[in-house]
Amino acid sequence: MKTKYLRAAILFFGTFAPALTQAQQTQQPDSIDLFLRQRMQAQHIPALQLAVIRQGKIVKLNSYGTANLENSIPATDQSIFSINSITKAFTGVAIMQLAEEGKLKINDPISLYIDSLPVSWQKITLKQVLTHTSGLPDILDSNEQILENANENLAWKKVRTLPLEFKTGDQFSYNQTGYVILGKIITKLSGVHFTKFIEDRQFKVADMPLTRFGDSFDVIQHSAGAYTMVKFVGGKPVRGNSPGNAYIQFPVFFRTAAGILSTAKDMANWIIALKDGQLLKQKASVETLWAPAILNNGKIGGFNQLTNGYALGWPTVSRAEHPAAGPVGGGRSALFVYRKDDLSIVVLTNLMGANPDRFIDEIAAYYIPEMHQSNGFGLAPAIRKLRAELLKQGFDQSAAIAASLKKKDPSFNLNENDLNGWAYQLLSENEVAKALSIFRLNVKLYPESANAYDSLGEILEITGNDQEALLNYKKSLSLNPENKNAVQHIKALSGS
Known part of the structure; x- marks a missing residue:
């Protein structure tokens, strides 16, 4: 976009x-x-x-x-x-230091070290807390402010009344509650405040x-x-x-x-x-x-x-x-x-x-x-393979080369988001012609993608091809009537 x-x-x-x-x-x-x-x-x-x-x-x-x-x-x-x-990361090292001393095991449940936890929390392990896979409710609210105006006792009391956000281990979800718990455990097992x-x-x-x-x-x-x-x-x-x-x-x-x-x-x-x-x-x-x-x-x-x-x-x-x-x-x-x-x-x-x-x-x-x-680092494997052939044969042959690679290897697949991201990277490197060829390829491979047409519209507008840009923005809007970006640029390019 x-x-x-x-x-x-x-x-x-x-x-x-x-x-x-x-x-x-x-x-x-x-x-x-x-x-x-x-x-x-x-x-x-x-x-x-x-x-x-x-x-x-x-x-x-x-x-x-x-x-x-x-x-x-x-x-x-x-x-x-x-x-x-x-x-x-320092907290992680501190926990492993205590593990080396035999004071804890990272697969221990947190209830082994902290009393008065809700029943649903008691089997959650130190490792799950450290890795944000615990499902614990967050001690931060939707505005990223600590509950109860950052009053420690009130915030701790409040967060324990909240339900788990998901089954423990099902997903990664960044969570601060677990690290408050880790602070309590480090302080208890080391005999000094965790900061010290x-x-x-x-x-x-x-x-x-x-x-x-x-x-x-x-x-x-x-x-x-x-x-x-x-x-x-x-x-x-x-x-x-x-x-x-x-x-x-x-x-x-x-x-x-x-x-x-x-x-x-x-x-x-x-x-x-x-x-x-x-x-x-x-x-x-x-x-x-x-x-x-x-x-x-x-x-x-x-x-x-x-x-x-x-x-x-x-x-x-x-x-x-x-x-x-x-x-x-x-x-x-x-x-x-x-x-x-x-x-x-x-x-x-x-x-x-x-x-x-x-x-x-x-x-x-x-x-x-x-x-x-x-040099192509960070690109998906399929994109790197495509890039290698494009550098040999020319970016103006992108559609034919992509088809050839697919014919040789049926498992070869160019992901829409990967292509779009690479095209923007080329654009940021001022490789405008190469970027344009990849944006066009993405539209050819994903003709039902509103975002692919929107991105193509962008580079066409940047390069001064306003009429073709307008057509692509309109196509994007037809595929996604809620595309406000397309609406804005259609108005600007059509003078309405």
Whole structure:
């Protein structure tokens, strides 16, 4: 649909440009620096920190942009960022530390450690809680606010009156209640509050001097703050043209779910400590930590096509090539540990909605070139096979080549969404002619898809072919009378 590309174009050609730190001004930028500055400009990201780890060492550490927009304070390696739900990965490590000490087993029911649970909760295991497959009712309401105005006792009392959302193990559903329960268990079994247990057993051990628990209420030296492109107007979220302040609080009892603030360097030290046995003594413990949960139907579940699984506090990027354990937080921070490669990458930003998990693979590609999007990495197997033939024979032959591949292999199937996504990727890379051929192929293969015609209408309009664009928007609307995007563009193109 039209907004997918034009929004990106508007952002990219906007006037916002990240400031350079003093170190950046004196260092010769490499390809990664140039790539990140482009992304920051395109997405209006005020500040970003990067750490790259190879062979147990930090091989690249840099900070970009402005940590504090109000006072024009540049980001440095000392700037402190909220990592939001990456905190859950620390909770997962804490649970495995207790498991190594024999104080719990991850397949134990939570009722073994917590009293006065509803009957329907009592057989739910620690693992199911950690992996968001428990079915527990969420302690957050529909507006993502903690129940009962974040009063711990009242919220805990209220959530226990709510029914399970689904049969335990049937699906993945992101849930904060389980992590509140984990905090109670860590505190009970360790003999100290869970925040202190994590501070003592992870922050201190891994050499993380700038890492702490906190939120927007706390006065934190060198804080990079929090910004958002979205504000509420008339009760509805509206995307603005420049970042505005965001304010988030995490009550102490909620801080197993979110609430850690850190730096890219500290996070890199944490990854190194985890991989070399300082935090968990047994390699099997780390493997368990990073193994995605298997649902009752034998599949895995996660946030999206990229982070498509969830392990013990760790989202996973489960795929045949370059799989990763990939915690993400607040749509603003992410880290990927590439499990089969000697590579880990940390990206912290201060913009909610920056979603660095979407471009970490491209950073990795500067170390593993086959991972560049331009080389086809991340595409579905059928799309990659099609791409290889198109590069040999020409994109103008896309329909004939697709038919030939299908004739040779009856199991060959081009998924509509995969094709549409690849076409938009080509468009974002300014490969307009190639993108147009793929959009046309998608319409040919899926002639009853309103979205396929809508997307084709978009690129035709972009390339100035208004009359053909109008025809495609009309076809899309006939297939889906509720397509408001098509209605808007039909009006614009027809002058009515």
